[in-house]
Amino acid sequence: MTRILFINPNSTEAMTEAMVEAARAAVPGPEVIGWTNAEGPAVIPGEEDGAAAVPGILARLPAARAAGAEAIVIGCFDDTGLAEVRAAAHCPVIGIGQAAFHVAALLGARFSVVTTLAVSVPVIEANIAAYGLAGACARVRASGIPVLDLEPASAATIERLVAALALAEAEDAPAALVLGCAGMAPLAGPLQPRLRARLVDGVAAAARLSVALAA
Known part of the structure; x- marks a missing residue:
C-alpha cells in the first residue's frame, strides 16, 4: 500500500x-x-x-x-x-500550495487565491511566480480571517470566508478559486455549493x- x-x-x-x-x-x-x-x-x-x-x-x-x-x-x-x-x-x-496552483491552472487556466491574513499574500504571490503560473493567477486576496479561527470554523467565520470567495468570484472572474490555507480544507465541501467557480483545496x-x- x-x-x-x-x-x-x-x-x-x-x-x-x-x-x-x-x-x-x-x-x-x-x-x-x-x-x-x-x-x-x-x-x-x-x-x-x-x-x-x-x-x-x-x-x-x-x-x-x-x-x-x-x-x-x-x-x-x-x-x-x-x-x-x-x-x-x-x-x-x-x-499543498504548489499542488493547488497547478491543479487550478489545469482546470481552467485562470484562478484566484483567497488566503487568511495579508502577511501571507507576498509569500504566496512569490511562490506562484516561481512556479511559472503568475500569468494564470488573477489575484491573491486576504480574507482577514486568522488561521486558528478556521479550526474549528464558526458559522460567522464560514460566512466571512464565503463573502471573500464571492468577492473574488465577482471581481476576478476566475475559472477556479483556490482555498489558500490548510485550515480551509475541511470547508471545501460545504463551500462549493455556494459558489459558481470550481473550488480547489490544496490538501486534496x-x-x-x-x-x-x-x-
Missing part, C-alpha cells in the same frame, strides 16, 4: 488531524499519515514564521525514510521549506498528486 506522509510545519496538532482526514477522504486507497512539527510556531502566516519552521521539518526526514514514506507533502499553503526538504528527502516532495490536490508521484 502506498504511504503518503503529510508534515505540518506548524505545531497545531488539530490542524494536522483535520488535514489528514481531508487527505484520506480525497485518496481512500493509500495510507495517509500526518506528523506535526512540535518545534514550529503555532501558525505560519508569513515568511519569518516559515523560516523558523524549516529546521524542524528537516529533522523529521530520517524518520520519514524509516517509516517508509513514498511521498511527502508539506502541509502549509506557503510551501514552507519545500526546496530544502525536496533537496534532502529520499522521495518526491510537494507542497496534493494528496492525489502525491499518489501519482509515488507511483
Whole structure:
C-alpha cells in the first residue's frame, strides 16, 4: 500500500488531524499519515514564521525514510521549506500550495487565491511566480480571517470566508478559486455549493498528486 506522509510545519496538532482526514477522504486507497512539527510556531502566516519552521521539518526526514514514506507533502499553503526538504528527502516532495496552483491552472487556466491574513499574500504571490503560473493567477486576496479561527470554523467565520470567495468570484472572474490555507480544507465541501467557480483545496490536490508521484 502506498504511504503518503503529510508534515505540518506548524505545531497545531488539530490542524494536522483535520488535514489528514481531508487527505484520506480525497485518496481512500493509500495510507495517509500526518506528523506535526512540535518545534514550529503555532501558525505560519508569513515568511519569518516559515523560516523558523524549516529546521524542524528537516529533522523529521530520517524518520520519514524509516517509516517508509513514498511521498511527502508539506502541509502549509506557503510551501514552507519545500526546496530544502525536496533537496534532502529520499522521495518526491510537494507542497499543498504548489499542488493547488497547478491543479487550478489545469482546470481552467485562470484562478484566484483567497488566503487568511495579508502577511501571507507576498509569500504566496512569490511562490506562484516561481512556479511559472503568475500569468494564470488573477489575484491573491486576504480574507482577514486568522488561521486558528478556521479550526474549528464558526458559522460567522464560514460566512466571512464565503463573502471573500464571492468577492473574488465577482471581481476576478476566475475559472477556479483556490482555498489558500490548510485550515480551509475541511470547508471545501460545504463551500462549493455556494459558489459558481470550481473550488480547489490544496490538501486534496496534493494528496492525489502525491499518489501519482509515488507511483
